Amino acid sequence: MVATAVTGIATPLKFPLFSGFQRSSRSLQLRMSQKAGHGVITGKLELRPPPYPLDALEPHMSRSTFEYHWGKHHRAYVDNLNKQIAGTELTGKTLEDVIVATYNSGNLLPPFNNAAQVWNHDFFWESMKPGGGGKPSGELLDLINRDFGSFEEFAKEFKTAAATQFGSGWAWLVYKDEDKKLAVVQSPNAVNPLVWDYVPLLTVDVWEHAYYLDYQNRRPDYLSIFMENLVSWDAVTSRLESVKAGSA
Amino acid sequence: MALRTLLTRKTLAISPMGMLGLRGLQTFSLPDLSYDYGALEPAVSGDIMQLHHQKHHQTYITNYNKALEQLDDAVAKCDASAVVKLHSAIKFNGGGHVNHSIFWKNLAPVREGGGEPPKSSLGWAIDNHFGSLEVLIQKMNAEGAALQGSGWVWLGVDKELKRLVVETTANQDPLVTKGPNLVPLLGIDVWEHAYYLQYKNVRPDYLKNIWKVMNWKYANEVYEKECP
Numbered sequence: 001m002v003a004t005a006v007t008g009i010a011t012p013l014k015f016p017l018f019s020g021f022q023r024s025s026r027s028l029q030l031r032m033s034q035k036a037g038h039g040v041i042t043g044k045l046e047l048r049p050p051p052y053p054l055d056a057l058e059p060h061m062s063r064s065t066f067e068y069h070w071g072k073h074h075r076a077y078v079d080n081l082n083k084q085i086a087g088t089e090l091t092g093k094t095l096e097d098v099i100v101a102t103y104n105s106g107n108l109l110p111p112f113n114n115a116a117q118v119w120n121h122d123f124f125w126e127s128m129k130p131g132g133g134g135k136p137s138g139e140l141l142d143l144i145n146r147d148f149g150s151f152e153e154f155a156k157e158f159k160t161a162a163a164t165q166f167g168s169g170w171a172w173l174v175y176k177d178e179d180k181k182l183a184v185v186q187s188p189n190a191v192n193p194l195v196w197d198y199v200p201l202l203t204v205d206v207w208e209h210a211y212y213l214d215y216q217n218r219r220p221d222y223l224s225i226f227m228e229n230l231v232s233w234d235a236v237t238s239r240l241e242s243v244k245a246g247s248a
Numbered sequence: 249m250a251l252r253t254l255l256t257r258k259t260l261a262i263s264p265m266g267m268l269g270l271r272g273l274q275t276f277s278l279p280d281l282s283y284d285y286g287a288l289e290p291a292v293s294g295d296i297m298q299l300h301h302q303k304h305h306q307t308y309i310t311n312y313n314k315a316l317e318q319l320d321d322a323v324a325k326c327d328a329s330a331v332v333k334l335h336s337a338i339k340f341n342g343g344g345h346v347n348h349s350i351f352w353k354n355l356a357p358v359r360e361g362g363g364e365p366p367k368s369s370l371g372w373a374i375d376n377h378f379g380s381l382e383v384l385i386q387k388m389n390a391e392g393a394a395l396q397g398s399g400w401v402w403l404g405v406d407k408e409l410k411r412l413v414v415e416t417t418a419n420q421d422p423l424v425t426k427g428p429n430l431v432p433l434l435g436i437d438v439w440e441h442a443y444y445l446q447y448k449n450v451r452p453d454y455l456k457n458i459w460k461v462m463n464w465k466y467a468n469e470v471y472e473k474e475c476p
Contacts, residue, residue, distance in 0.1 A: 208440035
């Protein structure tokens, strides 16, 4: 019987995800260092705050949106996941392993939605920063140019994937180890590229709750603002560096 | 080819309400609501009703018409893979049009009978099948709240078995995707756009309140047609 006292997870969550390489060296349970995010779950998972104040992304993403999106939706995923995995063998795993296990090759087990959405939202907050947007540089830009033709082509493909994900879901920039290339993918509801064994590098949430207060039905406007003003290319670069470190 | 296009444009100009496009292909247009946007308040806000009708439903119709035109072209060119590729756009957008057209008729202002419990044959069938109206509402609300992502919760009737059913569908899948004999009586849209501006993340409150403007008269009419 797992103790219900709040002991937190094995790896202290003081550092935001983009210090992925530092964190991965602390966790022994990870299959690939680039998936560094949450350590083994013991006790209860905690709701992590975004790495900036809730009003820091205004006017592009309002404080009000964060109060609901992080304060209510993300919090509920954490609370409900804790309830679902208490006393089960899932508490001995990392969050990433819980996600893959409960994805169950597409035959979703009940904790999947909450587990994946906890992870997705952490990843999403860290994919943005105040004063974000613009273009990446260095090796990341080289790879984007190589695999998409140009940064503009990548941005167009990413926004199209996000705009055409019907219903709720996400769009991603990923690294595919199988062909050593960057790619854009879209996923429905809570699904994320970990279940396809891709390495997520960037995401945008296209559930309506992510943009409705600020943009209502205008998802394309939200996506343009996201690309121009919110994307943290620092985070994407760090995640890519973890990939290189992991395969070294 | 140019001559045919010229003739078609003329046809468009004289056809009633633009219902016939190229080669007589039917195009769809946004149905009017039979009540003002604000008439369902406080259960559903006027802002939501206006956005939901003028933006979301209209967009489904626009994209459905586009997809049908592309389908027409693909069929004419005997391009089977292009036809197949269009199926998801047709299902999404056509489903969106079908579902929302039903939804507007499922709702009525209180002063026009919205919220009045069902009487006559549907009322009796509900009591017989579910035990009571309260049990049915609880069941639909539970299933609606538990639906992950976007979709609908339905009260339907199996027109062959003459039985009531409660079902959910994902995204804009119409009820018929859950069974070819299922006819929708009432649908509740649980996409976030249906309630977010007013109820935010608290979908259960939206579900609790929407019954106050439910148009049981319409549902009963449909039921009596299938189960005379």
